[in-house]
Amino acid sequence: MQPDIKTIFRLQQNTAPILALTDAKERIERLLRIDNYLKDEKHLAELYKALYKDLRKPEVEVISTEVGVIQTQIAYLKKNLSNWARDHKASTPLPLIGTRSYLRYEPKGVVLIMSPWNFPLNLSLVPLVYAIAAGNAVMLKPSEISSHTSVYIKNMIEELFDWNEVAVIQGDASVASELLELPFNHIFFTGSPRVGKIVMAKAAEHLCSVTLELGGKSPAIIDETANIPKMAKRLAWAKSINCGQTCVTPDYLILHDSIKDSFINEFESSLKEFYAPSDKGIDQSPDYCRIINDHHFQRLNSLYEDALEKGACVLTGGELDGTDRFIAPTILDNISEEMSIMQEEIFGPLLPVISYSDRSMVKKIIHNHPNPLMLYIASNDKNNIRYYMDGNPAGGTVINDYMLGYSNPNLPFGGVNNSGMGKSLGFHCFMEFSNKRSIIHRKWGSLSMIYPPYNDRVQWLVKMMYRWM
Numbered sequence: 001m002q003p004d005i006k007t008i009f010r011l012q013q014n015t016a017p018i019l020a021l022t023d024a025k026e027r028i029e030r031l032l033r034i035d036n037y038l039k040d041e042k043h044l045a046e047l048y049k050a051l052y053k054d055l056r057k058p059e060v061e062v063i064s065t066e067v068g069v070i071q072t073q074i075a076y077l078k079k080n081l082s083n084w085a086r087d088h089k090a091s092t093p094l095p096l097i098g099t100r101s102y103l104r105y106e107p108k109g110v111v112l113i114m115s116p117w118n119f120p121l122n123l124s125l126v127p128l129v130y131a132i133a134a135g136n137a138v139m140l141k142p143s144e145i146s147s148h149t150s151v152y153i154k155n156m157i158e159e160l161f162d163w164n165e166v167a168v169i170q171g172d173a174s175v176a177s178e179l180l181e182l183p184f185n186h187i188f189f190t191g192s193p194r195v196g197k198i199v200m201a202k203a204a205e206h207l208c209s210v211t212l213e214l215g216g217k218s219p220a221i222i223d224e225t226a227n228i229p230k231m232a233k234r235l236a237w238a239k240s241i242n243c244g245q246t247c248v249t250p251d252y253l254i255l256h257d258s259i260k261d262s263f264i265n266e267f268e269s270s271l272k273e274f275y276a277p278s279d280k281g282i283d284q285s286p287d288y289c290r291i292i293n294d295h296h297f298q299r300l301n302s303l304y305e306d307a308l309e310k311g312a313c314v315l316t317g318g319e320l321d322g323t324d325r326f327i328a329p330t331i332l333d334n335i336s337e338e339m340s341i342m343q344e345e346i347f348g349p350l351l352p353v354i355s356y357s358d359r360s361m362v363k364k365i366i367h368n369h370p371n372p373l374m375l376y377i378a379s380n381d382k383n384n385i386r387y388y389m390d391g392n393p394a395g396g397t398v399i400n401d402y403m404l405g406y407s408n409p410n411l412p413f414g415g416v417n418n419s420g421m422g423k424s425l426g427f428h429c430f431m432e433f434s435n436k437r438s439i440i441h442r443k444w445g446s447l448s449m450i451y452p453p454y455n456d457r458v459q460w461l462v463k464m465m466y467r468w469m
Contacts, residue, residue, distance in 0.1 A: 002163065005139075005175075009110065009182050011164040012137035016109045016185075019135050019165065024082040030132050033160040034125065035074045038067050043156070047121065050148035054120065056290040061241065066121040069406075073126050076409040076426065077133050084133075084430050090438075095465050098445030105434040107135035108209070109185035114176060114199070116190050117143035117292055118245040118347070124153055127188045127211075127424060128166070134433035136186075138166045141179055145292055184208050186433060190247075192345070193370075193418050200421075211422035211432045213247070214415055215345050217369045218394075220250035220376035220402070221362055223384050224258045231378040231400070232266030236274065238402035240329045243289040244349035245296075248374050248405050251346055253331070253353040254362055260355055264331065268316045271329055283319065283326050291325040291348065300327055300348040303341045307332055307352070310339050315353070337368055359387060366392050370418035374398060374405050395419050 003011070037043055044067070051057040051066065090101040111131050115124040124142050131138045140157065142150040154168040161167075169175060180187075180202035189199045190213040203210045222231055238249055255263060275285035282288055291297040301320055304327075308314075317330030327349050335342060335352040342352060354365055366372075375394035379385050385399060395415035396405040406413050412423035422432050450458050450465075 002158075002167070005169060005178055006182070008139065008163050008167045008169075012110045012139065012167070015164040016107070016137045019137055020107045020109075022135055024085040027085075027133050027135060028078055028081060030161070030165075031074050031077055031129050034129060034156075035071055037156055037160060038071065047149075047152055050152040051121070053148040054117070054146040055242065055245075055292060056288075057242070058287050058289075060287070061289070065119060065242065069122045070125045070129065073409060073425070074129055077129060077430075080427070081133050081430075084427060085135075087439075095447075096440065098443055100441045100443055102439050102441075104437045104439060105134070105431065106437050108433060108435055109136060110139070111136045111186040111188065111433060112139050112141065112179055112182075112184045114141045114179075114187070114189045114191070115143060117146035118242060118247070120146035120149040121153065123190050123213075127190075127429065130424070130429040131188070131433045132166070134430055136433055137164065139169055139179065139184075140166065141169045141171070141176055144170065144172050182206075186210070188424075188432065189213070196420075211414075211424065212420050213413075213422075213424060214373070214418065214420045215247040215347070216372050216415065216419040217251040217342075217345055218248065218372040218374040218376065219252055219254055219366050219369075220378070221254045221388055222256065222259065222263065222378040223359070223381065223388075224256040225380040225384065226259070226378040226400070227380065228259050228262050229266050232263050233270040233273075234402050235378075236267050236270035236329065239349055239351050240271065240274065240288065241403070243291055243327065244329070245289070245292065245347050246403070247345075247347075248403055250351070250374075250376050250402060251372075252335075252342065253351055254365055255353050255355055257355050257357045260353075264315050267331065271316070281319075282328050283321065283324065291327060294322070294325065296348070297322055297325045297327070300346070300350060303344075303346065303348075304330070304332075304350060306340045307335070310336060312339065312341075312352070317349075342368075359384060362388060363391060371395075371416040373415040373419040376402055 048059050048062055051062050084105060088103040090103055092099055092101050113127050120142060124140060128138060128140055142153050150170055154170060157166050157168045183206040186209050187199060187203050188211045189196060193214045196212045196214045200210055235250060275282040275288050311334050312332045313334050315331040315333045317328040319328040329349040332352045335354050356362055371393045373395045375392055375397045377385055377388050377399045389397060393416050398404045409426035412428035413425045414420045414423040450462055
């Protein structure tokens with residue numbers, strides 16, 4: 001039987017100094033336990049069932065958006081961890097001649113990972129593998145909403161690790177609150193800005209560092225020079241995968257007047273090609289997910305109804321079925337900022353569209369909202385691309401495609417202010433879970449020449465030393 005939360009925390013505090021002494025080879029061995037578990041066909045079959053029960057996620061999406069992402073990160077760590085974990089030489093300025101300077105990345109200690117329900121395996125295990133790679137003990141709190149996948153994660157981790165190294169803690173918001181009372185050395189949270197503020201406030205009580213992967217309203221600009229058939233198909237896929245329940249999905253569309261009709265037609269054609277090739281309806285497709293639960297369906301339905309009541313109109317889609325938690329990919333036109341759908345992150349397959357005629361309007365539209373997690377630009381005009389990027393801060397930017405911001409471990413992933421704090425993926429995520437310790441080692445010489453008493457000679461030496469730095 002698993003011990004209580006405080007007991008596990010104390011066990012991990014005792015184990016953390018031992019884990020800190022492990023080398024890259026030992027840490028990679030721990031990562032490969034996870035990798036091999038996910039390659040086992042029996043375990044994969046169990047995962048398919050869990051994610052189908054939670055989100056009705058098709059097997060292809062389980063591989064491409066959950067398992068494959070984790071295995072890609074483990075492979076990247078296997079290749080790079082030995083280099084990251086070694087001491088890194090730093091240059092020595094003239095006043096410190098006779099010393100050797102270097103950086104050492106050491107684990108922070110006991111870390112807490114709080115993961116969301118939309119990609120429950122991916123967003124639990126990706127930060128976990130980086131925390132392990134950095135040499136930490138970990139307490140992982142997966143979302144209770146994706147309950148079947150959370151049970152899968154708990155069973156997997158208990159088979160692979162002792163509680164004093166990695167422990168999965170299940171439960172609702174009260175359990176999360178109990179965890180946040182503990183003095184962790186780092187907290188990695190993925191979720192909404194509202195809850196992110198709570199996590200940050202609790203972390204501040206212990207002066208605990210945080211990584212916050214939040215979200216917000218990521219705009220997708222499509223100008224008059226874009227390849228409309230290609231971009232419409234790519235956006236239809238991006239807004240539909242996981243039923244739009246993705247932090248990096250385009251949240252609203254800023255579309256040039258001149259290509260509006262052609263874009264809508266291409267978008268509709270792409271949806272039919274993806275999910276209704278036999279004209280049976282998207283709701284009959286085995287490849288289209290569902291909204292996670294009744295609460296989130298009602299939230300999305302309220303956004304939809306509020307928009308219609310305030311003057312929005314449906315350009316395509318508009319089918320909602322509460323009994324099946326089904327919402328078709330839906331484009332809404334005649335949008336105003338007063339609508340709730342423009343005031344909060346949608347996190348579903350509803351897509352408001354705002355038209356523009358002059359590119360100066362684009363920045364005004366974006367500046368009505370906090371800095372986004374992602375900025376999407378569809379254009380074949382280099383000047384337009386530069387114009388849309390300049391003065392529009394975002395966690396990341398993808399040009400002429402969608403959903404790629406979380407795909408390259410050589411690039412940091414994360415938001416700005418309201419959309420996040422800190423970075424993940426690759427070396428950037430390794431650093432989030434590490435203390436960057438600076439070390440100066442005196443090998444020869446000293447600074448005795450500038451010790452008191454401060455006569456004219458000492459003053460001259462100090463001036464000359466810093467003049468030639």
